[in-house]
Amino acid sequence: MEKSSPQIPRHPVVVVGGGQAGLSVAHGLQQRGLKPLVLERHCIGYAWAQQRWDSFCLVTPNWQCRLPDFPYDGDDPEGFMNRTQIVDYVKRFAAQAGLAVREGVEVRRLTSAGTGYRLHTSEGELEADQVVIATGGYHRPRRHGQALRLPEGLLQLDARDYRNPGQLPEGPVLVVGSGQSGCQIAEDLFLAGRPVHLSVGSAPRSPRRYRGKDVVDWLDRMGYYAMAIEQHDDPRSVRSKTNHYLTGRDGGREIDLRRRALEGMVLHGRVESLGSARISFRDDLAASLDGADAVYCRIRRSIDEHIAANGLEAPVEPPYAPCWQPTVGTTPQELDPLTLAAVIWCTGYSPDFSWVEVPIFDGTGQPAHQRGLTQAPGLYLLGLPWLHTWGSARFCGVADDATYLAEAIRLRHERRASAQERLECTALLGS
Incomplete structure (x- = not known):
């Protein structure tokens, strides 16, 4: 002292x-x-x-x-x-x-x-x-422990250093991480016409609008934002959990990675290993997409229950149905880093x-x-x-x-x- x-x-x-x-x-x-x-x-x-x-x-x-x-x-x-x-x-x-x-x-x-x-x-x-x-x-931005094994000339950026597609060399881009930053940056590149690979993790996703209101409006009315940590189901680990992905872009909308896959974005599982000649991905893409959808549907159910419990009038929406499923050949588990223009790390901060x-x-x-x-x-x-x-x-x-x-x-x-x-x-x- x-x-x-x-x-x-x-x-x-x-x-x-x-x-x-x-x-x-x-x-x-x-x-x-x-x-x-x-x-x-x-x-x-x-x-x-x-x-x-x-x-x-x-x-x-x-x-x-x-x-x-x-x-x-x-x-x-x-x-x-x-x-x-x-x-x-x-x-x-x-x-x-x-x-x-x-x-x-x-x-x-x-x-x-x-x-x-x-x-x-x-x-x-x-x-x-x-x-x-x-x-x-x-x-401090976090990267995969083997990031230094990638080719020396391959541009690597952390999410906080990405500005726009024009700052990157021409060619495909690998975005690692599917939290809010990863999904939004992947979309930013994809909407600009860039070939995009997205390594999908366990981040949950949220509806944007449901039953006539923005979901944030519903959750605010339901007291979620004012919920004390002691009231949470998992108070010990909730502080380290990833936020739900969605976007405020274009007036606000959902991010449906399955839809993006149909449109041409290439989805992968989590990064398994990195090297100068090969990037390997886990075979867990289906599980990650299903997990994100499970949270998405759980949010919708909680709103349904709130509406019913309070006798509120709100338009009814059809149940969610996935529009795409990963199959053999649509989710390559290896990628040649020499074919990439850049890797953008969206894997969180310490x-x-x-x-x-x-x-x-x-x-x-x-x-x-x-x-x-x-x-x-x-x-x-x-x-x-x-x-x-x-x-x-x-x-x-x-x-x-x-x-x-x-x-x-x-x-x-x-x-x-x-x-x-x-x-x-x-x-x-x-x-």
């Missing part, structure tokens, strides 16, 4: 991360009379602007964008904001709230210092009584909290917390998937988590102030 230094600037609260989570808690703190300092390594909206592809859209309708005291105010509530509109929305929120954000400042280490914390930044050291880590949980040198981690290296409160007094987490609810890392749920932490920070600040005042009174009486 480092000792506090009178020469180092000290703040009551420092928020690390200037995304929607960090800005939301800063707004909540200002409402409670605290003036936090927000440190952002890049600039406000950086991840949305620089780590998304050109055609990127939200998969949730605009009306669900509910930052604190700043709901969506455009003229297309049922639409889906594109990348530029998202950045504008976040920046306008920060400006309207009048938040003190220092952009271009990287926090390289966080250590304990006396009764607070020291932040070692690219612009020097700061100290804080309390710190909120709001850097999210998607930091968190990187190596800069946090405070003992708040569990046995797996993940930060342990209870609704964002860690075991280190005055150190908090915000913006992580399932921090408290399904909506925690989304525009619809971050406000509730931010409000909860802002209140906890206020209470601790007042207790510290009262304790300091008592110490000063005792010292004065004793002199």
Whole structure:
């Protein structure tokens, strides 16, 4: 533990991360009379602007964008904001709230210092009584362990570095991973006329609209986004699960990989092994597609049950029937990497909290917390998937988590102030 230094600037609260989570808690703190300092390594909206592809859209309708005291105010509530509109929305929120954000400042280490914390930044050291880590949980792209075995001249990109089909050399592209990013990038390439191979994993899929409403509307009404992690059927592993794939592109629609296969996209099972002369895939494509469809149908059934239980009137839709099944010859289990123009890895991200040198981690290296409160007094987490609810890392749920932490920070600040005042009174009486 480092000792506090009178020469180092000290703040009551420092928020690390200037995304929607960090800005939301800063707004909540200002409402409670605290003036936090927000440190952002890049600039406000950086991840949305620089780590998304050109055609990127939200998969949730605009009306669900509910930052604190700043709901969506455009003229297309049922639409889906594109990348530029998202950045504008976040920046306008920060400006309207009048938040003190220092952009271009990287926090390289966080250590304990006396009764607070020291932040070692690219612009020097700061100290804080309390710190909120709001850097999210998607930091380091993951690739298959054998990715380096592919031919040296083959272009390999992570999802966050893909922009558009024009940045890639001419020729077929292999997209690895069928979560939201993988499916949407594969579609982006396919709709541009590029030959696409997609390695399909276990990601679930969701309907876009069902029985007269966007599925997000139904799920919101049914309380899914407000469901606490303790209420989930699988609270231990839900934080690591892949999001359902669908898209907000073209006004919002489903992604049916079976339909894309009929249209010419080549689907494979999961990557088994990689080499300079061969890429091998598992024989599990049918199981992965069936698993995604099972979740799709389960969502539809839950909506059916909600409609029936509440006596609601809604149009009836026919049962789902798959339009394509993989057969021998339609799902090649090997691919020559020399025939590819590029490989795009959409296989998820790992968190990187190596800069946090405070003992708040569990046995797996993940930060342990209870609704964002860690075991280190005055150190908090915000913006992580399932921090408290399904909506925690989304525009619809971050406000509730931010409000909860802002209140906890206020209470601790007042207790510290009262304790300091008592110490000063005792010292004065004793002199």
